[in-house]
Amino acid sequence: MKNASLKTKYVVVxxxxxMVSYALIFFFIYARTMQYEMSNLQHxxxxSMEQAKTFVESETKMVTYASDTLYYNRDVYLVLDGCVNETDRDPGQEYRYWSDISKFMQSLETGNICNVCIYAPDNYTYKDTSRNFSSLERLDPALMEQMEGKGERAVWSAPYDFxxxxxxxxxxxISLTRRVVQQDDYSKTFCVEQVSLPVDSVSEILEKADSTERGCVYIANQDHELIGSSKAAMAESMEPDFFLLENGDGANGWREVKKDKEIYMMNQMELENTGWSMVAVVPLKELRAKSRRVCDGMIWGLLPIMGVATCIIYFFAGSFSDRIKRLSYQMSHWRDQDVAQEVSTDPADEVGRLGREYKEMRREIDELMQQKYESGIAIKDAELKALQAQINPHFLYNTLDLINWEAMERDAPEIGELVQMLARYYKSVLRKGFDTVSLHHEIEHIVTYVKIQNFRFDGxxxxxxxxxxxxxxxxMLKLTLQPIIENSVSHGISAEDEGEETITVRAREEGGDLIIEVQDDGKGMTKEQLETILKVDENNSHYAVFNIHDRIRLKYGEGYGLRYESAVGQGTTVTIRTKTQS
Known part of the structure; x- marks a missing residue:
């Protein structure tokens, strides 16, 4: 990615x-949709549970109504009691009683009620002669035990095969069973009446209430025995009693229950007058899967939008990068004058400003290159002149050495001394490889110069x-003091004069600067001469002094250089300011 093209980087960014924006929007919508879908499904x-609860309660109320109608019908009790306890009875009358009771009981079998039955004592003649009368011996002993201690109250049984x-x-x-006690002894069971309801009718109601694939709606009694379910096999595998126990206080409302590392959403409702509980259990994965299907549709809807957005991004990234690419090409081929002229500076955005800056830079580079070319020619000329000038010192030294030998041969020591000082002077002037020298070296140089001049001026x-x-x-810079001393000698004294001249050189440090003063008591200068001494033109004879001043300023900056003070007849003082260097 680091070395990828600018266009690729634009597209990726x-x-x-x-994509980040799409992802944030998608996850926001996904979360809201998930919450909305789960809320809708739970609602x-x-x-559905409320409706199923109403239907099941309606069925149980019909059973309860049939049981109450049979229980509180005293004619049925009196007829049955007479047939059982009377020794002398008319068989024909007994048959008519049996027939009337049977018809009455069959009239109670309405709706889904499949059987209304009386379990009669053994001495009842017509027991086991129809589906409405059966012997007490046929009654499930578990039901009898369940009814013990409950008096005449009805008891709902668990599902069984009838x-x-x-x-x-x-x-x-499932049956609603009620014990009928003897009038003279309530502890004894006279008969048992029972109203039965098919489990299929309850399960059918629950199936209509269940719209899930892996969930289940079921009803369990107070002993956690399964009464009916929308999916029998699934209800058994879910262990209904587990969810009933997890429910705690039985308060209604959806909540999460974890079982076998899977999370379920469950809700529970209590049915009236039965002690039964209706429970809906749905795996959380299924609820999320329903929401996920909605979100999958959103993803497929976003894909075309993302495709269009990608094309737009690719187009605009190309338009941006192409301008920079063209400018980069022009800059990489800057030696080609034709390419340089093709730089576009429109429109006036960042790339346009970059193009204008590039054009200005090219112009300045061209000027600098031209100056460098011209400077190169000048340097070559200077080097040639320097090579030529190297011949002159050797010739000068050889000539001075010849003069010195001639002076010795002719017994002229003064001429020999002068020649030796002159040779020493030029060796100091022509010293190579050093731009700066010590102040001690400069002093030695001017001492030699003054000795040479004293041969002319008689000391x-x-x-x-x-x-x-x-x-x-x-x-300090080499050859700084000698031109100043020479200027003092040239303008302060003449060979025809009889007077003398004193030149004093002082030095001190001041704030990191080296201050050197050269003071003479010569003729001095007028104000006009002072104004022109540090200016150079074709008529100025003080070129060497100006050269010193210019050299110091170029090396150390403004504020450094020479400063002249002079008055006619009072001499001249030159102050040299340079940086202190060890």
Whole structure:
């Protein structure tokens, strides 16, 4: 990615930003949709459960009504009691009683009620002669135990297989069973009445209330025995009693229950007058899967939008990068004058400004290259002249050496001494490889110069050096003092004059700068001469002094250089300011 093209980087950055935006929007919508779908599904299941609860309660109320009608019908009790306890009875009358009771009981079998039955004592003649009368011995002992201690209250049984008398048909039923006690002894059971309801009718209601694939709606009694379910096999595998126990206080409302590392959403409702509980259990995964299907549709809807956005991003990234690419090409081929002229500076955005800056830079580079070319020619000329000038010192030294030998041969020591000082002077001037020298070296140089000049002026020039020893090692530009001393000698005294001239050289440190003063008591200068001494033109004879001033300023900056003070007849003082260098 680091070495990828600018266009690729634009596309990746813009597309990445778009993808992040899409992802944030998607996850926000996904979370809201998940919450909305789960809420809707729970609300739908609540309504379905409420409706199923109403239907089941309606069925149980019909059973309860049939049981109450039979229980509180005293004619049935009196007829049955007379037939059992009277020794002398008319068989025909007994048959009519049996027939009337049977018809009454059959009239109660409305709706889904499949059987209304009385379990009569053994001495009842018509027991086991129809599906409405059966012997007490046929009653499930578990029901008798369940009814013990409950008086005359009705008891709902768990589902069981009921074989219909006479027909032999087997049905899975739940029954409301009630014990009828003897009037003279309430502890004794006279008979048992029972109203049965098929389990299938309850399960059918629950199936309509269940709209899930892996969930289940079921009803369990107070002993956590399964009464009916929308999916029998699934209800058994879910262990209904587990969810009933997890429910705690039985408060209604959806909540999460974890079982076997899977999370379920469950809700529970209590049915009236039965002690039964209706429970809806749905795996959380299924609820999320329903929401996920909605979100999958959103993803497929977003894909075309993302495709269009990618094309737009690619187009605009190309338009941006192409301008920079063209400018980059022009800059990489800047030596080609034709390419340089093709730089576009429109429109006036960042790339346009970059193009204008590039054009200006090209112009300045061209000027600098031209100056460098011209400077190169000048340097070559200077180097050639320097090579030529190297011949002159050797010739000069050889000539001075020849003069010195001639002076010795002719017994002229003064001429020999002068020649030796002159040779020493030029060796100092022509010293190579050093731009700066010590102040001590400069002093030696001017001392030699003054001695040479005193041969001309008969020793009338007096040089005084008042410089502390610790400053003698400080560095300064070479050939700084000699032109100033020469200027003092040339303009301060003449060979025809009888007078003398004193030149004093002083030095001190001041704020990190080296201050050197050269003072003479010569003729001095007028104000006009002072104004022109540090200016150079074709008529100025003080070129060497100006050269010193210019050299110092170029090396150390403005504020450094020479400063002249002079008055006619009072001499001249030159102050040299340079940086202190060890």
């Amino acid at each position: 813009f597309l990445g930003a778009a 739908f299941l609540d309504n 074989i219909m008398p006479l027909t032999g048909e087997t049905k899975r039923v 009338r020039i007096h040089l005084k050096v008042e410089i502390p020893e610790e400053l003698m090692s400080k560095k």
